[in-house]
Amino acid sequence: xxxxxxxxxxxxxxxxxxxxxxxxxxxxxxxxxxxxGSSMSPTFNPGxxxxxxxxxxxxxxxxxRLSHGDVVIFCxxxxxxxxxxxxIVALPGDWMGNDALxxxxxxxxxxxxxxxxxxxxxxDSRSFGPIPxxxxxxxxxxxxxxxxxxxxxxxxxxxxxxxxx
Amino acid sequence: MTFLRSVAKEALDHMVSxxxxxxxxxxxxxxxCTLTLVSGPSMLPTLNLTGDLLLVERVSHKMGKxxxxxxxxxxxxxxxxxxxAKRVIALEGDKVTSFVDPLxxxxxxxxxxxxxxxxIQGDNLYASRDSRHYGPVxxxxxxGKVFCRLWPLDSFGSLxx
Numbered sequence: 001x002x003x004x005x006x007x008x009x010x011x012x013x014x015x016x017x018x019x020x021x022x023x024x025x026x027x028x029x030x031x032x033x034x035x036x037g038s039s040m041s042p043t044f045n046p047g048x049x050x051x052x053x054x055x056x057x058x059x060x061x062x063x064x065r066l067s068h069g070d071v072v073i074f075c076x077x078x079x080x081x082x083x084x085x086x087x088i089v090a091l092p093g094d095w096m097g098n099d100a101l102x103x104x105x106x107x108x109x110x111x112x113x114x115x116x117x118x119x120x121x122x123x124d125s126r127s128f129g130p131i132p133x134x135x136x137x138x139x140x141x142x143x144x145x146x147x148x149x150x151x152x153x154x155x156x157x158x159x160x161x162x163x164x165x
Numbered sequence: 166m167t168f169l170r171s172v173a174k175e176a177l178d179h180m181v182s183x184x185x186x187x188x189x190x191x192x193x194x195x196x197x198c199t200l201t202l203v204s205g206p207s208m209l210p211t212l213n214l215t216g217d218l219l220l221v222e223r224v225s226h227k228m229g230k231x232x233x234x235x236x237x238x239x240x241x242x243x244x245x246x247x248x249x250a251k252r253v254i255a256l257e258g259d260k261v262t263s264f265v266d267p268l269x270x271x272x273x274x275x276x277x278x279x280x281x282x283x284x285i286q287g288d289n290l291y292a293s294r295d296s297r298h299y300g301p302v303x304x305x306x307x308x309g310k311v312f313c314r315l316w317p318l319d320s321f322g323s324l325x326x
Contacts, residue, residue: 017185024188027195064245075305078281080229108299110243134240134306 030057035085039116053145056138064133069155071140077128086114086124198222201238203250207287211324218316221309236311236324239285242302251285251295263297
């Protein structure tokens with residue numbers, strides 16, 4: 001009887017240790033996230049069946065060294081309880097070409113412009129404006145599920161940002 | 166051979182304990198409360214110019230319990246690597262009367278704080294860059310609520326409103 005209790009306590013301690021190490025690694029270094037919705041189709045969730053799982057790295061948050069075309073996860077500026085995944089289209093200091101209004105938009109310091117790859121059904125900076133980079137919580141590097149789509153997450157084909165000399 | 170092996174095992178055990186301790190520290194720091202040193206003139210007279218050690222709790226802002234009048238730690242919308250201590254003046258939906266520039270003119274405008282945002286200001290209006298300059302900031306930038314001051318000791322305790 002005493003032996004089983006000690007054994008169970010041992011297992012519980014190991015689970016606890018794995019748990020706290022897992023939470024720490026997931027917060028500071030890299031984690032796995034499931035993608036919901038079709039705003040990043042066809043990069044993520046091209047069909048309607050299962051959700052993609054992606055690898056998110058947090059090393060980029062040390063210095064916020066992000067580039068155009070990076071897919072990032074950020075806290076929604078409209079609802080702090082939600083997180084979104086979108087692609088960075090413009091960085092601080094860029095001028096964005098706005099085809100609809102035929103003028104230019106300046107991305108202020110510390111902010112970036114994010115858009116979903118599926119423009120038709122994406123709630124992004126075109127609705128809520130540029131977002132402060134402090135809302136970003138990680139950068140997506142790879143798709144890790146489903147198996148036939150495992151691979152690096154790359155750039156889209158069209159670059160729509162316009163930079164003045 | 167066995168002496169080296171036992172030394173290696175003991176070193177590994179120590180490393181495992183240190184790792185577990187650091188992970189517990191990370192979890193307490195991120196989910197419970199954290200210490201932070203703030204300095205600068207923007208929150209005078211509430212916070213000192215040369216530095217205050219503050220205890221910041223990380224629970225109530227996640228539950229949406231931030232209220233006007235709270236001093237919060239917020240990531241700067243202009244420099245994401247910096248954290249600022251500012252006071253929350255208004256929540257989403259509230260109206261704020263903001264002076265365009267308190268030093269030069271009396272012009273003011275009324276701004277409605279958009280959904281998911283808060284209006285933050287430093288207590289020292291003349292030496293603070295805050296929502297009057299860069300607009301309302303998203304709630305998601307709030308890192309925690311300042312709970313009490315630990316240093317300097319002569320002003321130990323909760324901050325005055």
